Amino acid sequence: MVSRAAAAIRTRPRREREAEVLVWPDLVFIEFISALIFSIALMVLSAMVNAPLLNRADPDTTPNPSKAPWYFLNLQELLLHMEPAWAGVIVPTIALVLLAAIPYWDRDQEGQGIWFGTKFAGRLTVFGFTAATMVTSLLIIWDGSLHVVWTENIIRGLGLNSDFTWPGGLDWFRNLRGFDTGIPWESLGFTIGGFTMFDDWRAIPLGIPGTTTDPWLLNLNFPSFLSQQLIPVATMVGLPVLFVLFCKMLGWIHTRRDIALLIFSAFIGVYLTTTIVGTAFRGQGQDLKPPWDIVVLEE
Amino acid sequence: MANLERAPRKSFNDLIYDLIFKNYVWQSIFRTGYPNTPRNQMLAVATNVFLHLHPTRIHRTHVKITHTYCLGGLSFFMFLGLTVTGVLLMFYYVPSIERAYQDIQVLESNVRFGQLLRNMHRWMAHAMIILVLLHMMRVFYTGAYKPPREFNWVVGVVLFILTLLLSFTGYLLPWDQLAFWAITVGTTMVGSAPVLGDESKFLLLGGFSVGPNALIRFYTLHVIGLPLVISIFMAVHFWRVRRDGGLARPL
């Protein structure tokens, strides 16, 4: 006997002979025309724009900024905000695995084969994409300390205080690293019953000696762990969860397909934003710059 | 009794038509006449190895441009175009650090249409990545990953990764500053993996930094290794589109 799940999987739309058309000419014609249009467009593009060729490779002259190919610049952008192992390997691996897993999680056959397909699909898509794009941009601006520059400029510009600088008490809010360097971790130890706890947050003994040679596991540098791993990862996990809860609250989510639509659209938003920022808004030293201010120096 | 009615005289067009489509050589290549009757049209698709990727009939909704925007087909078309231009590029290019850069310069300045050839290969590679991403989005938003197409979606994800790798391995080949440092940055990211990071980086580069070994490895992967693998996955992908009952349709 076939289980219900297996039976459901085998369900196929009924074949409607009367609604079918012949592949030749109907489909072959469309394929031919689209191939033709692309060939011509690419010919024209290639006649007008040359592929770049810079100076011969020279290991002793590093261009600043050095960038990966554009389709990896979203990862290179992540690299600026977290531990390299997360940005370069773990996050993309998890993202691809989750992407591949979508159909094993959202198995309902309802709504297949038509655009969007659920009642709130349009809103979820627009919201997911827009909100993710905005949140990502804000996070990038914050980690680039642009809010510091802008606040200083505005307060000075308004003549409120002509030599205003970002208050030291808010150093921890300058950027992500602020959680590491802007907090007086040295003075945060405390004593319980004669034992001094956490007198050195930068070397919290963790590992069982002899079981590991990895110094990271032996002595945890908590401030760095916090700013380079805990917060970034919590953000990447937490924001999608918040998105889902928010849309649930609005009553937009009824099926797994709805959640998939929301998260996938948000993912596309993040993917695009980070790619564009990495490509067009990162200048020397990977500082945030408008595209027209970006020059590549060879050092 | 003699038949007084003569067969109607063939028009000039018919003569030409018969000359082209009803001669021995043509019919040895294409078993069917020109596909101008439903029967011949179906036979044309079914008996041709290339067209045979298609079924002979498909549902009306799937020939609407707005259903697929031809994105999967165009991704494949880019792959074909890249193969053709890539083979031509191989005539002029030697993957050694002494020659690679110079070969590209010579290709651009001394080979007729060399610059155009290189440009075509470059822009098609970029176009393919964008088209594959858009194709993935169209599949997602039409809910076409749902059962029974789960596995083909996974095959698709693999195709996406392979497309990126193909492009990445090709990026190094001109051996200019752009190529060298992009690959240096990219492989450094690989090296930061928590497990086997340094090992994978070493395996990829054939050394600790981008040099002659890396060039030959990237070249080999780019011109034969990855194209073979992606062809296999594409074959599976197309086969599964047919096996899973053609494109997804509402129940």
Ligand code: HEM
């Ligand atoms: C080299 C890359 C790829 C090529 C050449 C390719 C080619 C194709 C073609 C020609 C089709 C037929 C329908 C159409 O044109 O839309 C198709 C369908 C499909 N593709 Fe791809 N594809 C690629 C990558 C992907 C990716 C990245 C995914 C998803 C992650 C994917 C998932 C699917 C699925 C699930 C179908 C069935 C769609 C349906 O039933 O409506 N493919 N692919």
